[in-house]
Amino acid sequence: MKIKNLPENTLHRLVIYLNVLESMERKKIESISSEDLARRCGVNPAQLRKDLSYVGNLGTKGVGYSVKSLKFSLKKFLGRTEEWNLVLGGLSPLGEFLLNNRDIQKEGFYFMAAFDTREENIGKVINGVSIYNLDQISYVTKAIRVDMAIITSEDKPEEYLEAFLSQKIKAILNLTSTPLFTEDQDIKIENFSFPMALTKLSFFLKNSR
Amino acid sequence: MKIKNLPENTLHRLVIYLNVLESMERKKIESISSEDLARRCGVNPAQLRKDLSYVGNLGTKGVGYSVKSLKFSLKKFLGRTEEWNLVLGGLSPLGEFLLNNRDIQKEGFYFMAAFDTREENIGKVINGVSIYNLDQISYVTKAIRVDMAIITSEDKPEEYLEAFLSQKIKAILNLTSTPLFTEDQDIKIENFSFPMALTKLSFFLKNSR
DNA sequence: AAGTGTGAACTTTTTCACAGCT
DNA sequence: AGCTGTGAAAAAGTTCACACTT
Numbered sequence: 219m220k221i222k223n224l225p226e227n228t229l230h231r232l233v234i235y236l237n238v239l240e241s242m243e244r245k246k247i248e249s250i251s252s253e254d255l256a257r258r259c260g261v262n263p264a265q266l267r268k269d270l271s272y273v274g275n276l277g278t279k280g281v282g283y284s285v286k287s288l289k290f291s292l293k294k295f296l297g298r299t300e301e302w303n304l305v306l307g308g309l310s311p312l313g314e315f316l317l318n319n320r321d322i323q324k325e326g327f328y329f330m331a332a333f334d335t336r337e338e339n340i341g342k343v344i345n346g347v348s349i350y351n352l353d354q355i356s357y358v359t360k361a362i363r364v365d366m367a368i369i370t371s372e373d374k375p376e377e378y379l380e381a382f383l384s385q386k387i388k389a390i391l392n393l394t395s396t397p398l399f400t401e402d403q404d405i406k407i408e409n410f411s412f413p414m415a416l417t418k419l420s421f422f423l424k425n426s427r
Numbered sequence: 428m429k430i431k432n433l434p435e436n437t438l439h440r441l442v443i444y445l446n447v448l449e450s451m452e453r454k455k456i457e458s459i460s461s462e463d464l465a466r467r468c469g470v471n472p473a474q475l476r477k478d479l480s481y482v483g484n485l486g487t488k489g490v491g492y493s494v495k496s497l498k499f500s501l502k503k504f505l506g507r508t509e510e511w512n513l514v515l516g517g518l519s520p521l522g523e524f525l526l527n528n529r530d531i532q533k534e535g536f537y538f539m540a541a542f543d544t545r546e547e548n549i550g551k552v553i554n555g556v557s558i559y560n561l562d563q564i565s566y567v568t569k570a571i572r573v574d575m576a577i578i579t580s581e582d583k584p585e586e587y588l589e590a591f592l593s594q595k596i597k598a599i600l601n602l603t604s605t606p607l608f609t610e611d612q613d614i615k616i617e618n619f620s621f622p623m624a625l626t627k628l629s630f631f632l633k634n635s636r
Numbered sequence: 637a638a639g640t641g642t643g644a645a646c647t648t649t650t651t652c653a654c655a656g657c658t
Numbered sequence: 659a660g661c662t663g664t665g666a667a668a669a670a671g672t673t674c675a676c677a678c679t680t
Binding site: 434473 | 649
């Protein structure tokens with residue numbers, strides 16, 4: 219049980235464990251051993267136990283883990299018992315899809331506002347979320363707490379990033395095809411795009427024939 | 428210059444380098460040093476050079492790298508000079524979004540068919556792609572080459588996975604909230620979901636206050 | 637008897653530092 | 659003179675193996 223900084227790969231795996239446990243709970247599985255859960259998560263059982271030891275002493279020796287309570291411990295540890303306020307950067311097709319998507323809200327992530335730079339989009343309301351001009355961002359951040367931003371504008375992703383960082387938003391999910399980085403260790407940027415994910419698969423296929 | 432198995436993190440970074448180079452090319456930057464590119468990619472310059480050494484001798488000592496030719500070498504190495512045939516598993520909102528999305532095709536990934544299990548969806552055509560019943564998959568794989576599958580059905584993701592594996596599809600992008608795994612080393616599964624990505628951010632925020 | 641939690645051993649990855657090419 | 663490519667050193671991450679608890 220440590221409070222030190224978690225390796226990035228451990229964080230990644232903890233998120234996987236949480237989601238696999240949620241799927242097991244839906245299947246009414248009540249308890250599980252590290253061996254069994256590890257197999258379902260594609261990892262070594264010792265690795266799973268070591269990862270969980272960052273979170274706490276969660277199991278019972280000689281018995282295993284309760285699915286429900288392990289899931290709750292992970293959820294708490296990962297900050298997922300709280301609710302988080304999001305803003306969207308860029309009313310792209312993907313951005314519009316996300317605003318209309320219920321799954322993200324269901325998990326406790328709420329879009330509070332969206333930003334765009336094209337005059338014709340400003341003032342629109344999509345699924346209850348208003349679209350503002352990016353220059354007006356400070357008015358929005360004055361009025362509401364913003365925890366995270368999702369950038370989906372393929373056009374000028376850096377411009378959105380700058381605007382969000384200027385408002386002291388510290389967590390960014392960048393879904394454009396241009397990966398974004400910052401030196402600042404106080405800020406976390408996650409980069410993902412569909413073509414990037416598919417590229418890992420194309421490399422795999424190319425090398426397995 | 429090795430042909431050995433590439434570490435997963437190196438693959439991840441190579442994909443980032445490729446995308447950052449493409450963005451630099453759009454900005455008309457013609458050449459770059461490892462130090463400069465590394466900073467734009469959030470890595471150590473030695474790491475960047477070591478990563479690139481898996482691909483080949485790509486730079487010029489005392490000078491640096493040509494953006495255009497480094498980009499091309501990476502593209503080739505990652506299998507992105509080829510075209511790849513996709514199928515979709517599950518006509519979910521995200522699935523429908525992907526079928527309608529031009530960006531994925533533009534990168535050389537082509538949807539050839541989509542599958543669903545709900546009778547009312549079978550026979551529909553979305554953006555030129557026909558929806559088939561999942562039980563009929565073998566007819567489709569007999570007629571066309573399928574390289575990769577994208578699973579977006581939150582309902583029974585495992586069912587789609589099984590069907591795709593039974594058809595010897597070796598590369599899967601799973602976009603549902605249930606991570607999927609297989610023992611089989613011949614098969615590569617990439618797992619991603621928006622809530623999982625946001626969870627990494629929520630952990631970061633929870634621990635930075 | 638069974639399965640967790642964890643130091644210790646091992647493996648892999650990252651960073652350093654410099655020889656060598658342009 | 660400057661920057662790459664890479665062995666060697668350092669750091670980090672993974673797996674083993676077993677003491678310990680139920």
